[in-house]
Amino acid sequence: MSETQRIALTVNGVRHEKDVEPRLLLADFLRETLGLTGTHLGCEHGVCGACTVLLNGDSVRSCLTFAAQLDGAEIETVESLGRVDQLNDLQQAFREHGALQCGFCTPGMLMTSIDLLNKYPLASDAEIREGLSGNLCRCTGYQHIVDALRAVVKARNGGAT
Amino acid sequence: MSDARPKLIGARVQRVEDPRFLAGVGRFTDDIKVAGLLHVAFRRSDEAHARIVSIDTDEAASKPGVVAVVTAQDIEDLVTPVRVESRMKNYNGTTNPVLAADKVRYVGEPVVAVIAESRYLAEDAAELVMIEFDTLGDVTDPEAAIEPGAPLLHEDNATNLIAERAFERGAVDEAFKNAAYSVGGCFRFRRKSPCAIENRTYLAEYDQGKRSLTLHATTQVPGLIRDTLAETLDMPGHKVRVVAPDVGGGFGGKASYYAEEVLVCALARKLGRPVKWTSDRMEDLVSTSQGFDEIVEAELALDSEGRFLALRADVTGDVGAYSIYPWTATVEPVQVVSFLPGPYRLANYRGRVRAVATAKTPLGPYRGVGRPISTFVMERLVDMAARKLDVDPAELRARNLVNEDEFPYKAGSGLIWDRSGFQECLAAARSSIGYDELRREQAAARAAGRWFGIGIASYAELTGIGSRIAAAPGMPINTGTETATVRIDSTGSVTATFGIASHGQGMETSLAQVVAEELGVRVEDVEVVHGDSDGQAHGTGTYASRSAVLAGGAATVSARAVREHVIEAASHLLEAAAADIEVAGGTISVVGTDRRMSFRELARAVYSEVGRLPREVRETIELEATKMYDPFFGTTTSSTHITVVEIDPETYGVEFRRYVVAEDCGRIINPLIVDGQVHGGVAQGIGAALFEEVVHDETGQVLTASFVDYVVPSAAEIPNVGVIHLETARPDNIGGFRGMGEGGTIGAPAAIANAVSDALAPLGIEITELPVTPERLFRLIEQARKNIEKTEA
Numbered sequence: 001m002s003e004t005q006r007i008a009l010t011v012n013g014v015r016h017e018k019d020v021e022p023r024l025l026l027a028d029f030l031r032e033t034l035g036l037t038g039t040h041l042g043c044e045h046g047v048c049g050a051c052t053v054l055l056n057g058d059s060v061r062s063c064l065t066f067a068a069q070l071d072g073a074e075i076e077t078v079e080s081l082g083r084v085d086q087l088n089d090l091q092q093a094f095r096e097h098g099a100l101q102c103g104f105c106t107p108g109m110l111m112t113s114i115d116l117l118n119k120y121p122l123a124s125d126a127e128i129r130e131g132l133s134g135n136l137c138r139c140t141g142y143q144h145i146v147d148a149l150r151a152v153v154k155a156r157n158g159g160a161t
Numbered sequence: 162m163s164d165a166r167p168k169l170i171g172a173r174v175q176r177v178e179d180p181r182f183l184a185g186v187g188r189f190t191d192d193i194k195v196a197g198l199l200h201v202a203f204r205r206s207d208e209a210h211a212r213i214v215s216i217d218t219d220e221a222a223s224k225p226g227v228v229a230v231v232t233a234q235d236i237e238d239l240v241t242p243v244r245v246e247s248r249m250k251n252y253n254g255t256t257n258p259v260l261a262a263d264k265v266r267y268v269g270e271p272v273v274a275v276i277a278e279s280r281y282l283a284e285d286a287a288e289l290v291m292i293e294f295d296t297l298g299d300v301t302d303p304e305a306a307i308e309p310g311a312p313l314l315h316e317d318n319a320t321n322l323i324a325e326r327a328f329e330r331g332a333v334d335e336a337f338k339n340a341a342y343s344v345g346g347c348f349r350f351r352r353k354s355p356c357a358i359e360n361r362t363y364l365a366e367y368d369q370g371k372r373s374l375t376l377h378a379t380t381q382v383p384g385l386i387r388d389t390l391a392e393t394l395d396m397p398g399h400k401v402r403v404v405a406p407d408v409g410g411g412f413g414g415k416a417s418y419y420a421e422e423v424l425v426c427a428l429a430r431k432l433g434r435p436v437k438w439t440s441d442r443m444e445d446l447v448s449t450s451q452g453f454d455e456i457v458e459a460e461l462a463l464d465s466e467g468r469f470l471a472l473r474a475d476v477t478g479d480v481g482a483y484s485i486y487p488w489t490a491t492v493e494p495v496q497v498v499s500f501l502p503g504p505y506r507l508a509n510y511r512g513r514v515r516a517v518a519t520a521k522t523p524l525g526p527y528r529g530v531g532r533p534i535s536t537f538v539m540e541r542l543v544d545m546a547a548r549k550l551d552v553d554p555a556e557l558r559a560r561n562l563v564n565e566d567e568f569p570y571k572a573g574s575g576l577i578w579d580r581s582g583f584q585e586c587l588a589a590a591r592s593s594i595g596y597d598e599l600r601r602e603q604a605a606a607r608a609a610g611r612w613f614g615i616g617i618a619s620y621a622e623l624t625g626i627g628s629r630i631a632a633a634p635g636m637p638i639n640t641g642t643e644t645a646t647v648r649i650d651s652t653g654s655v656t657a658t659f660g661i662a663s664h665g666q667g668m669e670t671s672l673a674q675v676v677a678e679e680l681g682v683r684v685e686d687v688e689v690v691h692g693d694s695d696g697q698a699h700g701t702g703t704y705a706s707r708s709a710v711l712a713g714g715a716a717t718v719s720a721r722a723v724r725e726h727v728i729e730a731a732s733h734l735l736e737a738a739a740a741d742i743e744v745a746g747g748t749i750s751v752v753g754t755d756r757r758m759s760f761r762e763l764a765r766a767v768y769s770e771v772g773r774l775p776r777e778v779r780e781t782i783e784l785e786a787t788k789m790y791d792p793f794f795g796t797t798t799s800s801t802h803i804t805v806v807e808i809d810p811e812t813y814g815v816e817f818r819r820y821v822v823a824e825d826c827g828r829i830i831n832p833l834i835v836d837g838q839v840h841g842g843v844a845q846g847i848g849a850a851l852f853e854e855v856v857h858d859e860t861g862q863v864l865t866a867s868f869v870d871y872v873v874p875s876a877a878e879i880p881n882v883g884v885i886h887l888e889t890a891r892p893d894n895i896g897g898f899r900g901m902g903e904g905g906t907i908g909a910p911a912a913i914a915n916a917v918s919d920a921l922a923p924l925g926i927e928i929t930e931l932p933v934t935p936e937r938l939f940r941l942i943e944q945a946r947k948n949i950e951k952t953e954a
Contacts, residue, residue: 037191038184098833103409104189135876143879
């Protein structure tokens with residue numbers, strides 16, 4: 001077995017110090033080591049985007065990121081968003097617009113959406129679709145996800161599109 | 162009953178399931194934590210067809226953390242392989258091993274299982290297993306595989322032909338002889354992978370004290386898997402429980418019985434520890450059942466007025482290495498022949514189908530099953546005929562679709578269509594998209610040299626199939642019934658328990674809507690239990706667009722039965738005639754008075770407050786009912802898709818300008834869910850039409866074992882889809898629902914193939930093969946240009 005390495009990082013505002021194998025993926029660190037199973041694995045080769053989390057505010061694939069790289073990092077996962085009885089505006093928009101069906105890709109969609117909403121104006125549906133193109137959803141055909149993001153953009157702009 | 166009662170069926174109710182998924186606290190199989198868990202990794206065959214000469218597991222077994230390394234020999238006494246039989250004539254079954262014993266029959270077939278303390282260690286050790294293969298002859302081309310002397314996959318069958326069937330009605334050849342026109346072609350629809358985003362995962366726990374087994378599984382069919390495991394593990398059914406927790410999509414890929422599923426069970430029982438296997442995507446793309454994959458030669462005859470006279474077709478289905486359980490290898494290709502005549506009046510039909518075994522991943526049900534191909538072929542023939550007759554394709558369809566006064570209509574393959582909006586869907590799609598204006602727009606685009614096309618596809622499907630018809634012909638199980646239990650417990654809470662297994666369809670919401678409306682409570686008052694084989698004595702799960710019809714019907718009859726008892730009890734407790742009792746929104750009241758009680762109060766009075774009801778009354782009150790529902794035949798869902806595409810002359814990519822779907826799915830339970838099902842179905846149909854293809858080389862090696870090579874469309878490739886709901890006439894099944902989970906995938910490939918052909922009509926191109934990838938389009942266009950140059954020269 002490989003030697004372990006000590007990392008100290010913050011996940012959803014909670015500081016953790018752990019010894020990890022150099023090959024341990026961030027996704028497995030979150031799911032297995034910390035028990036945060038909201039982050040899902042769909043392909044384990046960086047295409048489907050289900051495992052997307054925020055690393056220092058930027059969306060990353062947790063299936064392509066090693067935990068050992070993350071000493072000092074801040075990670076946010078779906079568990080950092082609103083809880084079941086207190087969904088935030090993005091989560092609520094997903095619900096109102098039917099932007100999820102099986103729910104498996106949803107955590108990655110939400111984390112990618114947060115990154116998009118923070119960085120881009122998302123002025124057109126084409127821009128939203130382009131931004132979401134690294135996240136595969138097999139259930140919804142994406143239309144309701146685009147609708148949900150459009151609604152959030154509008155609301156955050158004070159109702160203007 | 163008061164008209165003020167809010168209608169829950171038909172309401173755009175937000176889904177009960179959503180908050181847990183949005184907050185990241187859903188519970189999928191791979192999320193389940195149990196103490197002492199062992200992990201399985203498979204060493205799979207990297208040869209398509211080969212004899213296993215030797216397997217050396219010593220090095221793998223010696224690695225730290227490895228608990229066991231298991232081959233076919235080691236599990237001989239633990240599991241009985243399933244023999245997949247059918248009542249169909251001319252069928253040759255297969256025996257499907259759990260681990261390959263003497264030979265392998267496809268790349269990806271499991272050969273050795275390594276069980277270790279972690280998934281990382283199991284995968285490491287699996288790499289160290291040494292398998293020596295002796296390559297056998299290639300069996301990859303289905304047409305070559307049935308030539309005399311072809312290498313045999315299953316020697317004891319003495320043929321690679323798994324099944325053969327023919328339908329014939331009318332005087333087909335004579336009709337062709339007398340026809341004014343005929344069109345035909347050889348069509349190819351390539352193999353797909355269902356690609357649920359959640360990979361298959363199985364976790365088995367064995368309770369040694371109770372000698373009982375619990376399998377947590379990513380399955381659409383927990384009851385069916387329980388029934389099968391009881392046989393293959395030789396255990397009584399009440400000692401086997403199969404639970405499908407939250408399941409991340411299925412699309413048919415999680416609807417069959419899998420080797421990995423029974424293996425984790427056998428290992429958990431043998432090792433006395435819980436055992437889990439979690440697939441990765443590469444494994445999924447070679448081991449989950451695949452879809453479609455047919456060659457269809459077909460010909461349509463018409464009279465001088467463009468009326469369809471006759472259809473003849475010959476279908477060869479490439480069904481892969483094994484007949485899949487329980488559906489058998491006939492599930493996909495036989496449906497192609499059954500549905501080929503489409504929603505049209507067609508007196509004369511002959512269809513033949515052959516299902517051929519090849520050294521590829523077994524074929525199984527995939528969203529639409531058979532009908533995406535039958536619709537592709539029939540709708541292409543209709544457009545080819547329209548071009549030949551110089552009739553507008555919408556007009557040609559209108560002339561031939563079954564009319565309102567002709568239902569029930571018996572199709573050439575023997576299927577019976579009940580009243581459904583065949584003509585109405587076409588008319589609604591035409592008017593919604595502004596068809597006539599689009600044709601003018603197209604003329605202008607064409608004049609400007611643009612490749613701009615309009616494609617139509619009309620189809621009908623049989624949904625909510627009852628016991629009269631098998632979901633797959635000749636298969637060994639009954640899929641025509643579902644049972645629901647509706648129960649009011651002593652706190653007044655309502656629980657509705659089903660044998661279906663929702664995995665994205667939102668049945669926790671839609672079935673709660675049905676129960677709530679029929680019983681007279683609020684949606685949030687109903688807890689829907691599903692996806693657990695312990696829920697019902699018999700229930701086969703969620704597939705084939707059946708759950709709204711069958712479980713919705715069972716929910717309705719069960720809830721109505723309980724409501725009768727609620728009213729009876731309340732009439733005593735509120736001292737009013739039963740006819741004056743109203744139950745709505747969770748409150749039971751006497752019409753025109755202020756006398757009322759809650760379900761909680763009623764339940765307390767019935768169950769706990771002894772003496773509130775006279776003994777002879779109390780003995781008749783049952784606040785629980787279990788009812789089975791069987792729609793017997795099933796219901797007809799119909800639809801027309803119209804799409805407008807433009808082909809990029811630089812990239813040869815197909816870009817969508819418009820997409821509309823008009824569909825008749827009967828009474829809608831929840832429009833939010835129905836719209837989502839149509840959108841998602843169309844997206845998969847677009848994938849099937851333009852991007853997705855499982856590619857094997859001539860030796861059977863898989864060239865598409867990642868999401869880089871097997872292209873699932875993203876948001877950037879999928880257009881907005883306009884959905885028009887029609888409810889022409891309520892079908893006579895209880896509840897009046899029609900199934901609609903698959904239709905999007907059935908209509909889209911045909912509509913797109915027609916639109917692309919229409920765009921390229923100036924070059925004389927007819928699309929006969931899907932997916933029509935940019936590379937295929939490039940080749941077709943280059944060839945057409947060469948042909949035109951040659952003709953001009």
